[in-house]
Amino acid sequence: MARMATETRAILYGFWLSSCSWRVRAALHLKDISYVERSVDIVNKRSQLTDEYRVINPSQKVPALIIDGATIIESMAILQYLEDTRPKPSLMPRTPILRARMREICETVVSGIQPLQNVGLLSHFDSTDQYKNFTKYWTERGLYSLEDLLQKSSGQFCIENQLSMADLCLVPQLYNAVTRHKLSLDKFPTISKVYETLLEEKTFSETHPENIKQKDM
The missing domain is CATH 1.20.1050.10 (Glutathione S-transferase Yfyf (Class Pi); Chain A, domain 2)
Incomplete structure (x- = not known):
């Protein structure tokens, strides 16, 4: 996958078949957040178990999102951060x-x-x-x-x-x-x-x- 063109874009570390990655990918799309996705093959290559990836995500899972100068792991924590920092369109019901x-x-x-x-x-x-x-x-x-x-x-x-x-x-x-x-x-x-x-x-x-x-x- 191509390297990002600018540091202002978020980086999503995910895997195409990962349901947790899809949750975050969908949120980024819905909120129109520019990002690049870097593939971490958790099935065949087991790329999540490398020392290099552990620096990004200590739990050695996907997804991980680098955004606003921070790295956030766990899909629900990522969704909440995106909602807190970019509330429109909202992912939260009204009542x-x-x-x-x-x-x-x-x-x-x-x-x-x-x-x-x-x-x-x-x-x-x-x-x-x-x-x-x-x-x-x-x-x-x-x-x-x-x-x-x-x-x-x-x-x-x-x-x-x-x-x-x-x-x-x-x-x-x-x-x-x-x-x-x-x-x-x-x-x-x-x-x-x-x-x-x-x-x-x-x-x-x-x-x-x-x-x-x-x-x-």
């Missing part, structure tokens, strides 16, 4: 109860689904099939929770008709569920409807992993 609903969805994804899909877990299982069954089970369980939550809060998007952090968490995880785990969304009509709508939004269509994959090749 306390809607913000609570948003955080319910975010936590269900970020704490309940995504960590149990991490490729780093594979080496701790006796077989690939055992790992796949484990991640598929927890992903599906999380989807049942999300279906109930979205029935309370969704409109066009997760939280009524405003794009929020909940959408940035939902879309990448559903993409993983459908592509990696071959899960059908037929049992989750509310999720499916919101997901299909969100995929048509430029925030997601223009930051889609398949587009990033082509740039990395």
Whole structure:
């Protein structure tokens, strides 16, 4: 990937298939923040485990964002920083109860689904099939929770008709569920409807992993 042309641009260290990287990529796009993405291959080359990358991100994961002279790790911390420093367009719903609903969805994804899909877990299982069954089970369980939550809060998007952090968490995880785990969304009509709508939004269509994959090749 090309080096950045100017130091004023943010640098996103991510991986095309990483759901956490996609969250941040979508936020940068939505807020029209100029950035360059540098690929960290966490699957084949295991580039995140190098000493060079550890200087950037001590946890040796993606994403990491260099912006405003600082390096920020962990996708949700990055999203909050972008919201705090560049509040328009906002990723936060307008009322306390809607913000609570948003955080319910975010936590269900970020704490309940995504960590149990991490490729780093594979080496701790006796077989690939055992790992796949484990991640598929927890992903599906999380989807049942999300279906109930979205029935309370969704409109066009997760939280009524405003794009929020909940959408940035939902879309990448559903993409993983459908592509990696071959899960059908037929049992989750509310999720499916919101997901299909969100995929048509430029925030997601223009930051889609398949587009990033082509740039990395």
